[in-house]
Amino acid sequence: MRVVYMDYAASTPVRPEVAEAMNQAMLETWGNPSSPHRFGREARKLVDDARRKVADLVGAAPREVVFTSGGTEADNLAIAGTLLARRDRGRHLVTSAVEHHAVLGTCEYLARAGLAEVTILPVDAYGRVDPDTLAAAVRPDTVLVSVMLANNEVGTIQPIAELARVCREREVPFHTDAVQAVGTIPVNVRELGVDLLSLAAHKFYGPQGAGALVVRRGHRLEPLLHGGSHERQRRAGTEGVPAIVGLGKAAELAAVELEAYGAHARAMRDRLLDGVFGRIADVRLNGHPTSRLPNHAHLSFRGVDGEALLLKLDLLGIACSAGSACAAGAPEPSHVLRALGVEPEWAGGSVRLTVGRPTTAEDVDYVVDCLADTVARLRGGLPAAAGRVRP
Amino acid sequence: MRGLRAGAGPGLTAVKQLKRRTEAYLDNAATTRPHAAVVAAVVEAMRGAFGNPSSPHALGLEAERAVKAAREAVAALLGAHPDQVVFTSGGTEAINTALKGIAAAYRREGRHAVTAAAEHPATLAAMRHLEEDGFEVTVLPVDGQGLVDPAAVRAALRPDTLLASFMLVNNEVGSVQPVAGIAAAVREHRQATGRPCFLHVDAVQAVGRLPVSFAQLGADLLSLSGHKFHGPKGVGALVVGEGVRFRPLLAGGGQEGGRRSGTENVPGIVGLGKAAKLAAGWVAAGPSELRALRGRLVAGIRERFPDARLLGPDDERAAPHIASFVFPGLPGEVAVRALGARGVYVSTGSACSTRKPDPSHVLLAMGLAPGEVRSALRFSLSPMTEEREIDTALAVLEPVVAELRALARR
Incomplete structure (x- = not known):
């Protein structure tokens, strides 16, 4: 796997x-x-x-x-x-x-x-x-x-x-x-x-x-x-x-690689966002759209059970988290999402995806595929390909 | 110079290793060389279990499992439960967590603490901090051997005594404190008053040298440090008895069961x-080999320097790995450098205080005159010390001490 x-x-x-x-x-x-x-x-x-x-x-x-x-x-x-x-x-x-x-x-x-x-x-x-x-x-x-x-x-x-x-x-x-x-x-x-x-x-x-x-x-x-x-x-x-x-x-x-690292992280993260927004409906990027870390994406899928999503992704070999690692396991929306005023129907279906130096385009594409498929299944609909909203 | 080129003779590294083989590292109370198996385990942990133990995914679980196994090994060494x-x-x-944590958690119950004058600076400094915070601290004297009298502890305990803190082995002279007697005094006091009163034992110099059983010792809290027994620097542990509450020193994500926040230092x-695990093996084998090495060193020094005086006890109350001597008339700091230049590494006292010019508080507490304190050298061994190192040290010591004493007399 x-x-x-x-x-x-x-x-x-x-x-x-x-x-x-x-x-x-x-x-x-x-x-x-x-x-x-x-x-x-x-x-x-x-x-x-x-x-x-x-x-x-x-x-x-x-x-x-x-x-x-x-x-x-x-x-x-x-x-x-x-x-x-x-x-x-x-x-x-x-x-x-x-x-x-x-x-x-x-x-x-x-x-x-x-x-x-x-x-x-x-x-x-x-x-x-x-x-x-x-x-x-x-x-x-x-x-x-x-x-x-x-x-x-x-x-x-x-x-x-x-x-x-x-x-x-x-x-x-x-x-x-x-x-x-x-x-x-x-x-x-x-x-x-x-x-x-x-x-x-x-x-x-x-x-x-x-x-x-x-x-x-x-x-x-x-x-x-x-x-x-x-x-x-x-x-x-x-x-x-x-x-x-x-x-x-x-x-x-x-210090030496900061610029190159930032560029790589941004490219991978943006590829991830493009993929997710292109293939999944009712999804939202939390946090600031531009004033944000280049390697960081925090997504909410409306009406999806975040815990179930994390579990399915883990079974598919994808390691990510709902929020901070320190707060992992806590069932209620995090203090951060509450402070941002994220509505419960969104907050409940949140996942944090952060890329790094070893992340490749293939990794990103695999994650997008898995996300699209899993979110569709969890929403009780058809698998991703059929439920694609914005091709 | 051509001989030093790669392929044309021993490379620089080989020369360095050759040189190191002639050395004697007898400063194991300051720090020990991480065991090769320890280094390998640390590096392997960074390769394998690099996840955050709090993460719910497979990599996080792997890191958590690695931490769990280490917790069990530390608990097994100390006869404690992993959860402790x-x-x-x-x-x-x-040490800071134990003393300040108990003080903060129980300050309504009492604001008196008892410790001794020969404790490690971490204990004494934390106690001073408690004093500024409204606690009263009784600092008991030690005798000429660096030992605390359990009867004095018993006498110092008051109805409002919340905390007693004593070291198991003194880091500068190796005296093994009568902690069992002290623990009995604290326990009886607690039973008599029906009030909380806790004993913290600083076992930093004892773990890995002597059998230390948390359960048998009768302590409520016990501190240890990895780099004193061939583990890495930057990691240690506090063992906490059942039912003993303390306020964590570090607030945050609630790791370590809410007792110490911060992402776990998995490699460390x-x-x-x-x-x-290695220490458990050494301790099980008994201290006789280490004691024999120490005996060889002590006898060798006495033979060469009849006026040298061993500090601390010379019986079963002496730790098997520390021998400190006063060499009358010897400038200790200069001697440490001169010996180091000849490949023999010792110290004047604890490493924590050697960067400060103040004379050792431990030796002063034992009643030595400031002149004697400045003439003291500490030799400290470990289960990895070889007989060869003892002999090297003795051979180098003889001319260096003679020369420096002659210089000092002029």
Whole structure:
């Protein structure tokens, strides 16, 4: 059976070059970077090299990069760390209704613990936050605003530069969860004007277990992990050298290939959309039509049981998801689709298809064939060929 | 130079390997070399099970299965139930999760914690954080051997004591703490007061060296780190007893049964599982070989340096893999570098503190004078250490120590 992976937003395969760099690091350069002897110094150098590569990918200075165990830790550190470091300024957090669970969960926890007051901004039908809405929500006691760069479920890219400007004018720090964007589209912390940015290696062909929080120089953070003086006192714990090396290698490769990758992803995604809209009726693309990740399609098929659709596709060898991997298995429409105001008859029949480096035109055509056929069957109608609406 | 060209003699790599064979890596308490089987497992996991374990499709399930197998291996090593194992990014995260997590979950029940002066910086720093958060922390002294007295723990427990945290093996001098006695004190206290009071054991230096049974130890929480027993860096675990609630350190997607959010580090976790399997074999074989190697090292140092003083216990209360010595008059930091230049890798104390100039808090807590603290060297072994490395270290140590002492005296 043909196997087609179309869940690159959940996790990407590790590139062979990345795996080999990690293999080398584990076999040869396995010292503790804090050790003063040669084994330690060699490991330290690998970590520093990786730091520079990650910094280069997002236009930051190496010292602004704090390695974490992934995007979730980066988000938690950004929000809880800033709140605790700025206790004297207030305890008001602002975020949006379509954020990743790592952001919303952290805000919820802090609110429940009585440490924060949280304002959750609405989004438009595409999933975007309006800069004017943000401006109205920011208060003198706001200590941080967190809005994601690109949405993991529907792929919409937020107007981060504008949102960050609103915050800068009011001297409020701005965090963006760029986990889905980094390595897929150009991201530059200076151009965006953000104070904090989260990224995760396994979303751009690096390993799971590595990520980073980019912290603008001068922005104070209370660490989440206390202990040794690693990462300039911002994150204690012996560095996860192999995964950090993998993250660095993935960043290096992504920086070189960003344009070509974007073009390939867009071509595959657009082929997918052309196929789907050409052959299936009552289908809708969720999220913004143009301001969206090039590799990302989130589709709703009216009146179709999404769970059944996913199951059938899995049996046909197609790996995709209803929304985010983290929320998978939840039967009700996701918080993102609710925030976008997607009606239940549409939301229930949703599937996220994300393409990647290895995706081929044949893969896409196979998925379109399977989708057309399966949707038709689930709608109780005739197989796809007969039910074709727009040839 | 022609001899170094490919095909015309040993290549650079071969020369490097030849050189490495003459080396002695005796800094296994700082980190260990990942076992070849661990490296292979990590790389294989990246090739095969690259899916997100939370994904409902076949690739996600494959990744989930790999994580499950690793969880079972870690649980088996520790005599715990797989559901009790929460994977973390390492020992520091496990310790932070345990201490802050318990404090946050039960803070209405009590705001007093007990620990000891010779604990790892992760424990002490997390405790300081709790202090800033309104907790009162009693830091118990250790004796000249680095040991905590269970009677002192018993005496320090109060009706509002919520948390006690002690390490099983001290990372700088290898003292094996009387954790069973401490656990009994905590348990009896809990029974007497009827209030929640939890014992966390930092077993980072013990796992893979000594038999560690979570059930027998009587601890409520236990931390471990993969890279201390030939697993990869960047992965560890917190073992949590049944019925022990804690507030997760990382909020988000609710992975690890809601106890630790974030996409699972599948390759790292698989590597940890492999290391746990290997460690189970070593531990089952008993520590006698490791103890013999340590004995050889200790005897060799005593023979060559009659004034050198072994730190910590020298009986069954000594871990089989750590031997720290004070060499009076030796500048320790300089010695570490000089030995390293000759292929012998040791440390002055823990790696986490070697980048800071502060003298070791552990040795100070044991009552050493600052001058003695600066003259200490830690030798740490692992089941992969070879006798040859001990002999190399002893042969190199002799002239280096003599030379540096002579220089220091001038």
